[in-house]
Amino acid sequence: MTEFFVSRWVEQPEHVRVSDEPERLPKGFRAGAAAAGIKPKGLDLGVIVSDAPDTTSAAKFTRSGVLAAPVQVTMERTRLDAIREVVANSGNANAATGRPGLDEAARMQGATAMVAAVPETQVAVCSTGVIGVQLDGQVTTKGLLKVRPELREDGAVEFADAIRTTDTIDKHVALDVDLPGGTVRLTAQAKGAGMIQPNFATMLCFVQTDAQLAPETCDLLLGVTVKRSFDRISVDGQLSTNDTAILMASGASGVVVEPESEDELRFGEALDALMRQLALLMVKDGEGARRTGRVVVRGGSGDGVERVAREIANSPLVKTAIYGGDPNWGRIAQAIGAALPGTHPLAYDIRVEGTLVCSGGYATREQANFETDEVEIEVAVPGDGFETEVFFSDLGHEYITINADYTT
């Protein structure tokens, strides 16, 4: 885990060190996990708790019109600016489960509150797994009793393992961040290998720090960094019913991060690098992925550049070309045209790894190279002033195998 910032697209800030103790949480936090039996085997239920009563927090959720029960319960019944405890299970999404599903999510919230004597309204509930199957409240309640004695200051990796499903790459890290006011710790545990996955669905990300942050600062920093990380990735263009990202700050280091201070700037840079690298790990770990793409689009309309970037990132023809290392950039031209219907004649440029292959909508005689591990595509459409990026997986045989050959 000392190798964390592995992508050329994310710079490790100078004041950020990757800890060689990934299991150790920031001051004030404990975490643990158990094999509750929601999945056939392995850890499937985890809890993180802050013992600091003044813990602050922020949370962001999926924008899907179909929300899983735990997302509904957390949005409606939890003080999102003062989350002290998080419970998460894998193996069942508790989505499309109606009234009984809501009851089970609420029961899980109550049982988790008792585990660490935290008020119910300060417990966030998260689930990931198959949609449309009822979650058995007996199983989760018994599982929570097993988690209780496991809660430890060095429980971060076990918690991360409990939320991991088809992930093949570790998505947890501990960072030490040097701020002008002192050193704070920043840990994170995430899961996700598809925006939604076959047996086990969803992207989840939990971040803890012992810096002291106002709730408004938590919300601001989480909002900005989610927009630059998890909002900018696509494995398969799918949107989960359960996506959740939660930032908790215990304040136990005594280092105060004031709004608009140098501390906040530095802390934000660390959080931003952390989130972007975690998001890139999800893309890199996209089901069956061989290569990772980054598309950067510039042009005169915010909506236009966004549509072009998404159309390219989600094009099965572009994705398969990258998987196959096939320099067929004509598929990128196709995606641009599809994203901007009725705009003919459209003067667009396409660069692949810096090489201009199409200029003003007209093929140059340069070859594209799709054979690097990370493939960078730059597109310019008419106009100036807007730019966006999307990171994406390629599309290969393993995606089909994972998603088609599974039987419920």
Place this chain on the structure above:
Amino acid sequence: MTEFFVSRWVEQPEHVRVSDEPERLPKGFRAGAAAAGIKPKGLDLGVIVSDAPDTTSAAKFTRSGVLAAPVQVTMERTRLDAIREVVANSGNANAATGRPGLDEAARMQGATAMVAAVPETQVAVCSTGVIGVQLDGQVTTKGLLKVRPELREDGAVEFADAIRTTDTIDKHVALDVDLPGGTVRLTAQAKGAGMIQPNFATMLCFVQTDAQLAPETCDLLLGVTVKRSFDRISVDGQLSTNDTAILMASGASGVVVEPESEDELRFGEALDALMRQLALLMVKDGEGARRTGRVVVRGGSGDGVERVAREIANSPLVKTAIYGGDPNWGRIAQAIGAALPGTHPLAYDIRVEGTLVCSGGYATREQANFETDEVEIEVAVPGDGFETEVFFSDLGHEYITINADYTT
């Protein structure tokens, strides 16, 4: 070819007979093809001509913002209501080829006009194939000289073969249509196995009849039937730069189809069934497809039902589930939520092959069946008054093989 109406989703009208002479064109038409050398081997250049000077027509094109040169030339320089001759090549899309590409498309138009002594402004030009490679005008001009002596009244199948690329299913047919005013012939040649394809791209469809139609009737009927056929399918959610559909009516049967007559109604029914079945053949022939899906969405917003239908039809998770015969309808719920962000709580129903698997957003205990050759999915979202359908391919290993393992 006497077996043409093979889908349960398209009814063969009683007054329509499938001819056992698929090669024979309607009166007034001749067609032919040649191996011009645009593709490494095989027929790759075809011409259809009507010898009737009063031939009427209509044409519909891709809505992509990136238009191939032949589409531009046809849209700008051809009398779309009086097309008498069509030339089509496979092996090169003549797209993203700039000014030289436009010149070659115009040269192809001129050379084709000379082949049958038809005015240049009555020649439509179509291309399908790889994007971003210049088309060699010498090759097409020489090829057209070879096509000229091949033009025959029974040349329909050869023409169809010349535009065929990765297609594995024949997409041509000859119908005899009994109208109150007499019997007319209706023939069609189409190609397409992806909205855009790897080596050879695009959907093309050419329809001929010896009925006598006003140009306005041609346009009306083609417009309505394209909306109900080629606008309602998706192999991979991709939009070609070259899509073209052309209807030509020679009038040589002497049977006049007047606007708002019983003849028009019957002719329209025949054209509708023809186009829908051709569209379904494209979906069935979608690269690597095993099963065909139809999603029908009902609800209170036209935009909403369209978005839900497209999200489901283009979801790689739904497509892989159908490919694998995996009854994981939770992926449909996921697609509904993604299509309608911010609408929680959303009461939606999902039926698979008539079985209600999700009611009011809540799993019933019924199993979905994704193992039929044609899988029917019905979705209801809140409200009434709007309904749409999309036909789509599943997504399997062969799609990856075809699209990733090709090298330019």
